[in-house]
Amino acid sequence: MGSLQHRALTGELMQETAVLHRLASQRADQHDAHLTALSAIAVASDDPEQRLFLEVAATITRFYPRISAIALMPLASDGASVGAALTPALAAQVRAAAQASDGEIALLADPGQTGHYIMVKRSPNSEAARYGLTIFIDAARLLDDAGALWNRSGIHVALSLPDGTRLYQHGTAAQAGLTRTLGSASQPLLLETARSITMADLFPPLRSGLTVLVATLLAGAALAFLRQRQRAGQALEQARLSALDSRLAHAARVNALGELASGLTHELTQPLTAILAQAQAGRRLLARDEWGRLAPVLDDTVTQARRASAILERFRNWSRPQAAPVQTFDLRDAWNNVAALLAPQAGAQGVTLTFDLPADPVTVRADPVEMEQVGFNLLRNALEALRDRNAGQIHVTLRGQAGIAALTVCDNGPGIARDLRARLFTPFTTTRADGTGLGLALSQRLVERAGGEIVLEDSAQGASFRITLPLERAP
Template sequence: MSLATIGLLVAYQYVSGLSALSERARSMEMLLAERLAQHDAHLSGLGAVVRMSPDEPSTSIQGLAENIIARYPRITNITTITIGNGTVRAVSYGRAQNPEIADLQPNLDLTGLDKIGDTSARPATTPHAYEIFKLVAPKRILRLRIDTDALLDMGDGGADYSSTLSLDGAVLLETSRGTHALLTASNALDTSNHSQPLHLTVSRGFRPNELAPPHLALPLLAALAAITWLIMRYRHASRERQSQERRATLFEQEAKLAQAGRVNAMGEMASGIAHELAQPIAAMLSQSQAAKRALTIDRPDILVTAVDANIRDARRAGEILARMRAYVSGAPARIEEIPLTEAVTDALRLVKADLAQRGITLVVTQSDEVGTGCIDVISFQQVLHNLVRNAADAVAGRQNPRITVDVRRLGDEVLIIVADNGPGIEPSSLGRIFDPFFTTKTDGMGLGLPLSARLLEKMNGSIEACNDGGARFTIHLPTCVLR
């Protein structure tokens, strides 16, 4: 009977240890996932600043890098790499001293960095570290070096726990504890982060005195009730303490992740403003030049027309800025009721002259049954203008370039279809064209389509893309936003 009781207690201790191992593995997986997400957020924020800083060393990049390294010590190095004609120039940022400039070997491995926005994680040449590379602009790479000791630092995890972190088969970190263990159990986990595919193994050793404590040598039948009560109280107190520690850790991690999100949002807002204001500013420049020529030829009618157009585009630029601020702050859209055909006509008026000058045919078809819609007018026209501008870039230089805009009502929704007879979208890119900072243009930022999707979401709408003899984008507005 005593041996059976000891066996039951040993089994209970072992199962409890497996439960604790599983709980610790989940905690480490959660911590690792959040920190990897922070790395992605830093890459996005830094990438936006790098694109706006063509000349290096840059004080803007240095300031942001110092802030990131001070707040996140596991990020030990932030470097921009510029590939020239047979040269590779690296600038290291983030330390208190000035940025360091170095020349790397020209045979830099660019595997996995084929398009703007691609990322690749690789083991570093230094021990206990790995590096993340991101192609942020043509021939410009951003690199973050991560200290794996700090990445999985969970404080005192106990002498029985061991962990191994690896990347592409290379061991980045290995802690070995519990060398006198009688039994060993382990949990293996793969992170869900596609840019940093780390493999984590958490192990726990069971010492003989854990499976069969010395006091069990005493007559177990006489002390069984007291031992059971003590074990239950101990485990309850231990779980409560661990639960409180995990909550405190999670609160701290959430605060750090929120800070990283704000840094990312600042970079996204700056890039978005630069992207969306390019057209009205270019229009005002062209109209100002026309006004100047009107003065020299004494044509006040042309001058008045150009000034009126400048006023209209200046107001539009102000409205775009207001929408961008509302977009980043999460403010609700400014919805108003307006005939959809009128909104479409006003949006296309801004691009007709440019399309005609470039020899591009624009065909607009609008059904009389469309009616009015409840939309954010400026945001809606911003989306439509962006789609037509992208289509114009796609058909430029082709024979008989043509863009069609079709507005129709289909069942319970209104469709606005923008199509062109260009080369279409690469099938491999169709699933990513609405991802922030993903672009197929050599000089693009990758913000126009993601911003368009977000603006339509605020109007309870959506957008989709496909190939149909060229690129075809369809805006859906459900009847719930229509009168």
């Protein structure tokens, strides 16, 4: 009996630890989404008082009590922070962490609040960062509502920073337990759990006496009773775990909202930058009374504004399943538009951009704007990879045969590192310090929604992406 009870208590600890680890990891991942959304708001705002930033920060702290404070610290001066007030020593520490960042989020112990830790993100996430974005987190609240087990005597649970700084502890570990790192790339906190098992736990007096008595007099009835009790306990446990899964699903939806906000900022940067450049060019032409050259500039501005509007519409329909693609069109037209947009940038970098398109139409059924967005993302990534490379080359090949439209984008850049290939199309995976890692994730979603596939091919040099789409008979 003692051996069975020991196995049951140990198994309960392992099962509850797995649930607690999932819950804490999911909550930690939410912090990344909050930082990304707040950073986008702070960088985009031209309000010196950052009122929109403060409103969003207040909403986050109201709905997520474990986030005790949010602050935005200017890096270019010794000015006061926006949001939570920081001591001079802590402000200097935050500035130093943001300025020393290579793109990763810094974790610090909060010197002013026991059991709290600080996340510091440079904003924007590049060498031209203007702010140190900071959130303060109550570590104990990462483990709230995790189950009654963690409040019992004899149970040990602790949470520590990667450097060993203890943030939270309940009970004392009298026996060897479990140690797991949270599944959050930015917050790899150490979760420790253990259980002290005594003789009273292995052989409860009342239960032992009843077991002996019932086993002697009513062995069959006792066996049936124990089996029924076990089934009832399993049903209750399953109901509790189902409730936890529902909360985790809600947390996943919150993360998706953060990714959506970051993706929107990422994708709108190009058309908005083009609109700004065209507006500045138009103003210079007006100053020189060159009215005849103004019309093409205004036409390009209108085109980019419509492109931004189309991107917003794509994001609005991001989660809506489509019964069928939008229309049948020639895929060559989409890539000719992409070439017209990126040819100036390629020429400025000294990159040779070649297109091998067939003479006959390659018709597919998809959204033309979405396919242009996919092409724009792939060519822009290739140009970024060739930024510091002499004699850079990008070759685009399109073929339509056997019912399949196959398009390949190859460059002679440094290629993709082996450790990144498995998660290349996962959101926030990037090799650039100022990248958001959403371009390829969005491209994969758009291609798959059109019934196609996008993959990274093995290549002797550089990177090679291949897109396949089902061909459609031309109308």
